[in-house]
Amino acid sequence: MSCKAGQRHHPIRLRQPRLTEDLPGSGRPAFPLNVCLNPPDLSAWRNPASGISGVMIFESGRSGPEVVISGMVHGNEYAGGHALDRLRKTLPVPEVGRVTLILANLEAFDRFDRSAPMASRYREEDLNRLWHPSRLNNDEQSCELARARELRPFIERADLLLDLHSTLWPSHPLFIVPPRRRSSDLACALASEAGSPTLVLTDLGHHGGSRLIEHARFMAVGGTGRSCLLEAGLHWEPETVDVMEKVSRRFLAEALNVHIQGIAQDKTQPARLAVVTDNVTAKSGEFSFVQPWVGNTCIPRAGTVIARDGHDAICTPYDDCLLIVPNLRPKQGQLAVRLARRTASSP
């Protein structure tokens, strides 16, 4: 099924009469709430030597890169807790510099309930929307703002940040970086190893506020801080922990090279760069995809109908369009999917 978007880029939303019989495979799938991974035992993180709950520091005593790996910025994404706890138990003292592991939202994690596993993403507000100076520096108060301000010193000194996340809906793993060449170079270095996610996505930011990877340390023009976010797989699947651990170890092994040289040492497979071009938001409560797309699916032809939203048909605006982390049950006003175009070089 296609609509006549042709080669034009915008708009992608075409108004059409609603023809329910013309909707193969349409409908909103049930939330995938199977919890196949038990919450981790994080007792070792409650009163660590750093003096700050959830923060573990591995210090070489010699100058070198400040490396930070964060997980559980969203409290119910506890695959990141498993991955960082594995690292904690096995991480050697770095030869140079300092490695800081951060479990960011333990308070939300502590409220995890497997009968309502989405409810503990945060307590009062999304911790991954608070990292702009206008939020960090104002006089508002919330659990998450207090935690962001507590963690801020570790972020402000980070040369390299890897932020571990997972997804509710199925998606092939990918890296997301802020629109800075130095960060996409970092992600390409991580993506160059066989078995790692190969898609490196630069996006438009998040309309709800700045994410951790968009802290000024990583956004400053002419700055040096590099950041990337890993979407490692489904929230509550053991395989997601394995992807996070593998990428984290690669990140630690590559950190010094990337910090000094800015490039990967070898490239066993080419990373695929892509840039988000469109955020598709559900205008109605009836938004439904024509099929349950898996994240990172590539739609070959421009004009292919991917979803319906009330009387609108949502079409791909160009050939080889990537569907990034589709939300298969968006509420009205929520982000339903991001569309991305492959590119040969970083913006």
Ligand SMILES: [Zn+2]
């Ligand atoms: Zn997340």
